[in-house]
Amino acid sequence: MSAVQLYFLLKLNTIVGVFVIASVLLAITCLALLIVWGARESDFNDTETIKKLIKRHFKWLLPLSLFFALTAAFIPSTKEMAALIVVPKICEAATSNKELMALPGDIVSLASAWIKELRPKNIKESAKTVVQQPQHKSTTVDSGK
Helix, strand or coil, X not given: CCHHHHXXXXXXHHHHHXXXXXXXHHHHHHHHHHHHHHHHHHHCCCHHHHHHXXXXXXXXXXXXXXXXXXXXXXXXXXXXXXXXXXXHXXXXXXXXXXXXXXXXXXXXXXXHXXXXXXXXXXXXXXXXXXXXXXXXXXXXXXXXX
8 A cells, every 4th residue: 555545535524524514504594595585586676687697606506515415425434444455355365374274173173072061060070179178268357356
């Protein structure tokens, strides 16, 4: 992984934040244009000019706001992108390594041997040895009563 890729991997959350902020600001601008359009329509005699201006700005503001919102929604977070990069490499390394493939069988046989050692008979014997161990006498102070 190059330094540039690593940098952008670490900055993905910030990039998403920028897209969200841009989307919200553009959506607020669209809403303000609609409010201005409604207010100005009743105040001015020349409503056609205002409608043309608002429609002209609205044509690019709304799609741009939607673009930023959708882009922010589909950019993965830093953790998600790291998982997308690392997990396939780990899986590939695990399947190609013969020693690692033999490991689950070894773990099962080790667990099986450990369970055999802990049969109830063995547990009872170990409990007897714990009970039969001499207990330490605690020293008590006689208060003289």
